[in-house]
Amino acid sequence: MKKTLFNLVPESCGPDAALFHVLPIPYSGADEICRGMDAAPDAILNASANMERFDVKSRRPLDKFGVYTHDFVPTATNAEQEFAAIEDVARRLDLFRPRRIPIALGGSRAISTPLIRVAAEKYPDLSVLQLSAGAALRDSFGADGRMSRACVMARVSEVVRDIVQVGTRSFSQEEYERFPERIDAIVSPEEIEDDFERAVEKILWKTGVDVYLTIDMDVFDPGAVPGVGLPEPGGLTWRQVVALIEAVVAGKNLVAADVVGTKPLGGGNIVSEYAAAKLVGKIIGAVARKRA
Numbered sequence: 001m002k003k004t005l006f007n008l009v010p011e012s013c014g015p016d017a018a019l020f021h022v023l024p025i026p027y028s029g030a031d032e033i034c035r036g037m038d039a040a041p042d043a044i045l046n047a048s049a050n051m052e053r054f055d056v057k058s059r060r061p062l063d064k065f066g067v068y069t070h071d072f073v074p075t076a077t078n079a080e081q082e083f084a085a086i087e088d089v090a091r092r093l094d095l096f097r098p099r100r101i102p103i104a105l106g107g108s109r110a111i112s113t114p115l116i117r118v119a120a121e122k123y124p125d126l127s128v129l130q131l132s133a134g135a136a137l138r139d140s141f142g143a144d145g146r147m148s149r150a151c152v153m154a155r156v157s158e159v160v161r162d163i164v165q166v167g168t169r170s171f172s173q174e175e176y177e178r179f180p181e182r183i184d185a186i187v188s189p190e191e192i193e194d195d196f197e198r199a200v201e202k203i204l205w206k207t208g209v210d211v212y213l214t215i216d217m218d219v220f221d222p223g224a225v226p227g228v229g230l231p232e233p234g235g236l237t238w239r240q241v242v243a244l245i246e247a248v249v250a251g252k253n254l255v256a257a258d259v260v261g262t263k264p265l266g267g268g269n270i271v272s273e274y275a276a277a278k279l280v281g282k283i284i285g286a287v288a289r290k291r292a
Contacts, residue, residue: 004069007049018066029108033229040262041105048277055285086114096122106260112214120159127162127208132216133232135171167219211252216261227265227272249286
């Protein structure tokens with residue numbers, strides 16, 4: 001039987017009627033620390049079957065506006081081939097047309113790149129809001145043609161209006177020397193902790209109307225979400241991230257989202273993939289409350 005978000009019966013809502021379109025992309029990228037991330041989409045869908053499909057704030061079912069889970073995107077060993085496959089699927093399914101909000105499940109955070117590029121074709125003034133521990137500003141491929149986990153934002157900066165990075169607490173000398181203004185503009189975990197309301201105002205001010213939200217699960221403190229490629233101490237809390245998502249959805253037009261960077265720990269420990277599934281539910285719930 002086809003796996004779906006929340007274990008919804010596939011026939012319960014077709015793609016034409018659904019507002020939310022879930023796209024599993026089991027791509028792990030090149031870096032050793034990303035090995036195992038290709039299992040994340042499957043693990044997230046499995047974990048979502050244990051969730052209550054109910055938005056506690058609106059007192060409505062999470063699938064009120066329709067949730068459709070597409071087939072897994074085939075993977076390739078070469079990054080350019082994988083990107084081409086993701087772009088082809090996004091265009092073929094017309095994921096970014098009006099009254100559709102795609103939510104991709106990764107896998108490596110590199111999957112954000114082709115999706116953002118396709119979204120920018122539909123939304124010329126698109127802003128990207130990235131929640132991640134790392135800056136992701138390198139622009140390089142490994143010797144085998146697979147993309148580095150850090151190679152994301154540098155490859156989309158020419159097609160989007162703004163890139164706003166939040167929760168970042170790790171970047172290299174190379175990244176700082178190449179993009180000092182962008183590094184200095186990061187909304188750090190310290191800013192969010194010291195004055196959350198002011199930090200949210202800053203984020204909303206820096207983003208345009210149409211927003212693509214990409215969330216790497218390493219933005220969380222590893223005490224809450226340990227199953228990521230490189231757990232960075234000092235991350236955001238669950239409530240901070242959820243409140244930020246709700247503020248962005250309320251104040252902007254969320255056109256798409258992805259939840260990436262989960263690395264299932266195995267051995268019966270599903271805390272990280274369950275948190276990723278819950279986060280997808282929080283995105284859906286926030287959008288549904290606004291639409292309602």
